[in-house]
Amino acid sequence: MQYLEFKISCLEEYREILISELAEVGFDSFLETDEGIDAYIAEDLFDREAYQAVIDQYVEAASILVKEGMMAKVNWNEEWEKHYDPISIGDEVYVRASFHAPKIGVKHEIVINPKMSFGTGHHATTYLMLSHQLNVDHQGKRVIDIGSGTGILAIMAFKLGAEQIEAFDIDDWCVDNGNENFELNDMHSVKMGLGTIREVNPQGQFDIVLANINKNVLLDEMEVYGTLVKSKGKLLLSGFYEHDIVDIENAAAKYGLDLQAKKTKDTWASLIFEKR
Structure with missing residues (x-):
């Protein structure tokens, strides 16, 4: 399955509402950037009419500019190694990639290496x-x-x-x-x-x-x-x-x-x- 990528430049105060509105029409992943947000949706779930209705609603007020593309199937293990830090939920859960060292004393350790997931x-x-x-x-x-x-x-x-x-x-x-x-x-x-x-x-x-x-x-x-x-x-x-x-x-x-x-x-x- 391919993912569509929408790089949306917008005013900062509109980021959260755009994320919320796009989630309503099927977008399932977002990344906040210096310019606005990057939004992702599975190609077979994309409804162009519903998406465009959201953009049209805020395009002027939020000064929206959009660059559309297809998200390449990259090696997410390599990307994670560049950017990913382990996370903790108190002393209960520690989520790390395989290239990170285990954490002593944590109750539950989870090892996750993502691909396109x-x-x-x-x-x-x-x-x-x-x-x-x-x-x-x-x-x-x-x-x-x-x-x-x-x-x-x-x-x-x-x-x-x-x-x-x-x-x-x-x-x-x-x-x-x-x-x-x-x-x-x-x-x-x-x-x-x-x-x-x-x-x-x-x-x-x-x-x-x-x-x-x-x-x-x-x-x-x-x-x-x-x-x-x-x-x-x-x-x-x-x-x-x-x-x-x-x-x-x-x-x-x-x-x-x-x-x-x-x-x-x-x-x-x-x-x-x-x-x-």
């Missing part, structure tokens, strides 16, 4: 999901990671004692990368699948369902999540902004999912639901 722990949504996982009992549980990316949430579930883990993504690069990361973390019995949740069609129910995607996909798939979560099971969601919490909560409630906890970071949000 997203979900490194640096983005607020991944950080929030990992933080939520630390507060959910995974011991002996059946867990599914939807839109797994690098596989980092599935790896966290493994570290926390999950007995059975399933993971999948729509991007073949993510699948290859996720499987490599599983091996790096001694998850030899877990293999990432390819496809959407409806294509993969996971069987049975799960104690814990993880989905860090984007608001539109979460809303579209919420009914499926409701069928996958066991009674008293947990659904952990992220990939949306604080102002989207009400929409996500209302959609989840229709399928017997009650909000139990929420966390926010840098205007992003992550929620835990429990199945009635």
Whole structure:
């Protein structure tokens, strides 16, 4: 799968609102730059009309200039070695690349080497999901990671004692990368699948369902999540902004999912639901 790249020059005060608006129309990754933002979307998910409506709305007020291109499939291991620093969640979790030294005294160490995958722990949504996982009992549980990316949430579930883990993504690069990361973390019995949740069609129910995607996909798939979560099971969601919490909560409630906890970071949000 190819990613489209949009280098958007804009006034500083419009960066956050543009990120929010573009996330609503399917963009899933952003990088703030000195000039504005770089925005990325999978080529097959790009809706030119919806994108242009966002740009047209702010083009004059935000002094927007856009340069479009295709994101090359680069060697992300090399790029990370140039720019990536390990991250910590207190003394609980330490996420590092294989070229970094281990950290003494940390409870859970996760080794992630990305290719064309997203979900490194640096983005607020991944950080929030990992933080939520630390507060959910995974011991002996059946867990599914939807839109797994690098596989980092599935790896966290493994570290926390999950007995059975399933993971999948729509991007073949993510699948290859996720499987490599599983091996790096001694998850030899877990293999990432390819496809959407409806294509993969996971069987049975799960104690814990993880989905860090984007608001539109979460809303579209919420009914499926409701069928996958066991009674008293947990659904952990992220990939949306604080102002989207009400929409996500209302959609989840229709399928017997009650909000139990929420966390926010840098205007992003992550929620835990429990199945009635």
